[in-house]
Amino acid sequence: MSLLPILTAPDPRLKKKSLPVLTVDDDVRRLMDDMLETMYAAPGIGLAAPQVGVLKRVIVLDIDREDVKTGPLFMANPEVIEASDEDVSYEEGCLSVPEHYSDVVRPAQVRVRYLDRDGTEQEMACEGLLATCVQHEIDHLDGILFIDHISALKRNMILRKLLKARKEKEREAAEGKSESKAPAKAEEPTPVL
Numbered sequence: 372m373s374l375l376p377i378l379t380a381p382d383p384r385l386k387k388k389s390l391p392v393l394t395v396d397d398d399v400r401r402l403m404d405d406m407l408e409t410m411y412a413a414p415g416i417g418l419a420a421p422q423v424g425v426l427k428r429v430i431v432l433d434i435d436r437e438d439v440k441t442g443p444l445f446m447a448n449p450e451v452i453e454a455s456d457e458d459v460s461y462e463e464g465c466l467s468v469p470e471h472y473s474d475v476v477r478p479a480q481v482r483v484r485y486l487d488r489d490g491t492e493q494e495m496a497c498e499g500l501l502a503t504c505v506q507h508e509i510d511h512l513d514g515i516l517f518i519d520h521i522s523a524l525k526r527n528m529i530l531r532k533l534l535k536a537r538k539e540k541e542r543e544a545a546e547g548k549s550e551s552k553a554p555a556k557a558e559e560p561t562p563v564l
């Protein structure tokens with residue numbers, strides 16, 4: 372297994388629609404395993420293939436909270452086939468939108484159909500953080516980020532800050548003082564998806 376670089380916004384590849392996988396073969400399984408390792412290392416609780424620059428409809432999740440423990444989940448071609456009328460608001464984060472968080476409103480319960488790591492069709496009823504996470508990851512497959520669910524004003528502010536942070540990092544790398552001053556990380560309870 373290997374760690375894959377995670378793309379951050381604004382990157383045009385994050386805005387593209389991913390294509391379904393035809394079969395879950397060894398290549399897809401390797402992608403799933405690499406994505407899971409990358410997600411754990413980040414760390415995050417969900418990751419979609421376009422976040423590592425692969426435009427395939429593949430996501431991985433592993434939610435470990437007091438109320439929800441899923442273990443590793445691998446989903447190819449996931450689709451929401453039912454969604455509740457009831458909505459819920461969660462503060463979301465994203466590995467591709469580092470260090471920014473925002474409340475996003477989504478259906479509280481969804482039913483998802485997908486192919487598992489063996490290529491077998493499965494259905495899963497999701498609620499709570501799992502429902503939020505699955506919808507967030509499926510959004511990635513359609514080129515949608517959580518910041519696309521918030522006001523344009525707030526979205527543009529976040530994108531400007533990300534761009535500025537990236538330029539600063541590039542300049543520091545050019546000056547040879549890369550990664551020297553990693554800021555002390557505050558304890559971050561917000562899920563990063």
Ligand SMILES: [Zn+2]
Pocket residue numbers: 464465466467507511564
């Ligand atoms: Zn995300």
